[in-house]
Amino acid sequence: MFVDGDESQELAFERLIQTLKEQTQHSTSSSRESFIDVEYLLSLLEDRRIHSLLSIYRELSEFSREIHKPLECNSYQLSEEISSQLMVEWINEAQALCQLLSKPHFKALLIANDVIAQQRYSPSLPPESEESYSVSLSTCDFEDTVKIVQVIKNKEPLGATVCIDINGSVSIARVLFGGAAHRSGLIQVGDQIYEVNGIVLRGLSPLDIISILEKECRSYSISFKLIPGEYGGYNKVENKESNVRVRTHFDYLPWKDEYHPCPKAGISFKKGDILHVVNQEDANWWQARQEPNMFYADLYYSSRAGIIPGKQLQERRFAALRDLKSLRDSRRYIELLPGCKSPFKRSFLGTRKVKKIMYSIKENDEFDRDTIATYDEVAKLYPREGCYRPLVFIGPSGVGRNELIRHLIALDPDLYQRPIPHTTRECKPYELEGKDYHFVEKQWAEYEVKLGNFVEYGVYKSNFYGTHIDAIREIIDKGCVCILNPNPQTLKNLYNPELKPFVIFVKPPFDLELLRKTRGRRNARTTHPESDCHNFTDADFKQMIITADKIERTYGHYFDYILVNCELEEAFEKLLYIAKLVEIEPLWAPASWI
Numbered sequence: 001m002f003v004d005g006d007e008s009q010e011l012a013f014e015r016l017i018q019t020l021k022e023q024t025q026h027s028t029s030s031s032r033e034s035f036i037d038v039e040y041l042l043s044l045l046e047d048r049r050i051h052s053l054l055s056i057y058r059e060l061s062e063f064s065r066e067i068h069k070p071l072e073c074n075s076y077q078l079s080e081e082i083s084s085q086l087m088v089e090w091i092n093e094a095q096a097l098c099q100l101l102s103k104p105h106f107k108a109l110l111i112a113n114d115v116i117a118q119q120r121y122s123p124s125l126p127p128e129s130e131e132s133y134s135v136s137l138s139t140c141d142f143e144d145t146v147k148i149v150q151v152i153k154n155k156e157p158l159g160a161t162v163c164i165d166i167n168g169s170v171s172i173a174r175v176l177f178g179g180a181a182h183r184s185g186l187i188q189v190g191d192q193i194y195e196v197n198g199i200v201l202r203g204l205s206p207l208d209i210i211s212i213l214e215k216e217c218r219s220y221s222i223s224f225k226l227i228p229g230e231y232g233g234y235n236k237v238e239n240k241e242s243n244v245r246v247r248t249h250f251d252y253l254p255w256k257d258e259y260h261p262c263p264k265a266g267i268s269f270k271k272g273d274i275l276h277v278v279n280q281e282d283a284n285w286w287q288a289r290q291e292p293n294m295f296y297a298d299l300y301y302s303s304r305a306g307i308i309p310g311k312q313l314q315e316r317r318f319a320a321l322r323d324l325k326s327l328r329d330s331r332r333y334i335e336l337l338p339g340c341k342s343p344f345k346r347s348f349l350g351t352r353k354v355k356k357i358m359y360s361i362k363e364n365d366e367f368d369r370d371t372i373a374t375y376d377e378v379a380k381l382y383p384r385e386g387c388y389r390p391l392v393f394i395g396p397s398g399v400g401r402n403e404l405i406r407h408l409i410a411l412d413p414d415l416y417q418r419p420i421p422h423t424t425r426e427c428k429p430y431e432l433e434g435k436d437y438h439f440v441e442k443q444w445a446e447y448e449v450k451l452g453n454f455v456e457y458g459v460y461k462s463n464f465y466g467t468h469i470d471a472i473r474e475i476i477d478k479g480c481v482c483i484l485n486p487n488p489q490t491l492k493n494l495y496n497p498e499l500k501p502f503v504i505f506v507k508p509p510f511d512l513e514l515l516r517k518t519r520g521r522r523n524a525r526t527t528h529p530e531s532d533c534h535n536f537t538d539a540d541f542k543q544m545i546i547t548a549d550k551i552e553r554t555y556g557h558y559f560d561y562i563l564v565n566c567e568l569e570e571a572f573e574k575l576l577y578i579a580k581l582v583e584i585e586p587l588w589a590p591a592s593w594i
Ligand SMILES: Nc1ncnc2c1ncn2[C@@H]1O[C@H](COP(=O)(O)OP(=O)(O)OP(=O)(O)O)[C@@H](O)[C@H]1O
Pocket: 395, 396, 397, 398, 399, 400, 401, 402, 403, 404, 518, 519, 520, 522, 523, 524, 525, 526, 527, 528, 565, 566, 567, 568, 569, 571
C-alpha cells in the first residue's frame, strides 16, 4: 500500500477505509465473523496513532528522497592546510582555532565526515582472488598437504599466537575467540605456518620470524600457506564459546606478567570487572573478553578475546604468597604475582607472623578457595516485580552513608525502608513497639543469636541491639526495598541466595583537599563516637581514607558498585540511578544464587 504510485498514500488509505465501511454496511448476517473482522480492522485504521505513524512515514520518505550533498569531502586535509597557514599568524583567534583543529576528537570527527562523504566504508581490499576466505588444499614442492588461506581483515590484529620449536618450525599456538583468524574459521591450533605473504619462514631465526609475522599481520590481507596440524585440513577444532561469566577480584596487567604466554594478546582488567570466559581448554591460560558494564558505560570493550591467567593458576600464585616469611621476601612476591596487585591486606606483608600453610599447594588442589578471591562465576539476575533486592551500604565511618540513605528514604518512604531493630532495653514513653524498636526479652535475643537469626548485633550500655533476619524479610515481602547499613563483617551473613543483596561501597574521594572542601562547605560533623561530635579534622579524613582502603581490599569482592561520595548532590544522583537499575535491570550476581 505504501509505495509510490499515481495516487497519494493518504488517498489510498482513505479509499481503503471507505471500502471497509461499505463492506460493513452490505454485510449479511451469514458473514458475522468477517463482519467482526472488518469492524476490528476499521477501528485499527481509524486509530489516531496509525495516522500519526503515517505522517511520520510520509515525512521520512520525503526526507530520504531529498539528495543531501556533503559540504566538504576532504575536510581533514583542508583543516591541516588551514592549521599550517594559521600557525604563523600571531593572532589570538588564529591560535585558538589552531588548537581546536589539532584536538584528536575534532580530527576524528573530520575524518569520519570524509569517510561518509566519500562513502569509503570498508578497507581498500586487494582484488579478491579465488583463494580469499577459502581453503585450498594442494601439494607443493614438499610432500605435506598444504592449505592456502587468505585472511582479509580491518586494522585489528590477526588474533592468533604462534610457537616456534627448536627446529625453527612455526605453529599456531592459540586462536583468539572473536579475532580475525577465528572468524575466518580456517586457521587451527597446531597448523604449521610455512609461508606468509609469499615469505617462506622455514630456516629463519625466531627473531626474524617474529618480526616478519608482526609486519605482515598488520596488513589488510594476509596469505598463509599452512601445513594442517593434528586436527586435519578441513576438520575444524571444536570452537564453541563457553558461556561462563566471572567477576574478577584482582587488578591485572598482562604486560607486567612475565609468565604471560603473549602479553600483547592479553587483556587487562580491574577488580570487579565482569569477564566472559570464552575458552578454558588451557586450565592455566583462559581466553576472555570484557562484558559491557552498564554502571560505567564509557568503558571501551572489544569483542576479541584476550589471554588471562586461569583460576587455578592465579589461586596457586596467591596461595604461594602465603608462604612469604617476611618483607625481605617481597622480591619473591613480585615474581609470584607478576601483573597483579595482591588481594590480601597490605599489612599482611609487613607482619612477622605468617599463617602456616596446612597443605601443599602443589599436591592439594582443594585449598581454601573462599579466602583466595580470584574469579567468581556470575550470571544475570533478572528483577522480579514487587520483590526487590536489599541495598546494602558499606563504608568507613563518616563517609556519608546515613546522609545518602536519609535522602533516599525521604524521596520515597513507601519504597525504601530500614528494618526495625530489636533491643532488650526498656521502651521509652514516646516510643512505639514495632515502629521504633521491637522490645524483646534478653533470653529470646540470646536464643535467636544462637540460631543465627540476627544478621548483626551488639551491646550498647548493657543493652542488646540487633537486626533480625525477619525484620528484613518483612520489608522484602511487603514489596519494598530494604536499606541496610551494616558493618562490613556482617556482609557474610547477608550475602546469600535468599536475600540477594546489592552491595554499594560508599567511598570517600582519596583527596584530602576535596574532603576538606566538600565537608567544610556543609559544616559536616563526625557522629562517632557520639560523645565527641565535632567538625571533621584532617586526622579524621586521613582515618576515613585509610579505613576505606582497608575495607575495599578486604571486602571488595562483595561490592556491586563503588559510589564515590564527593559532592553530595552528584553522589545522590548516582545512587538514585543505581537504585533504579537494581529494581528494573538484570544485573550480574553470583551464579549460585540463580
Ligand atoms: N558529600 C558530602 N559532602 C559534604 N558533607 C557530607 C557529604 N556526605 C556526608 N556529609 C556529612 O558528613 C557527616 C557524616 O555523614 P554520615 O553521618 O552520613 O556518615 P556515615 O557514613 O553514616 O557515618 P557513621 O556511620 O559514622 O554515622 C554528616 O554531617 C553529613 O551531613
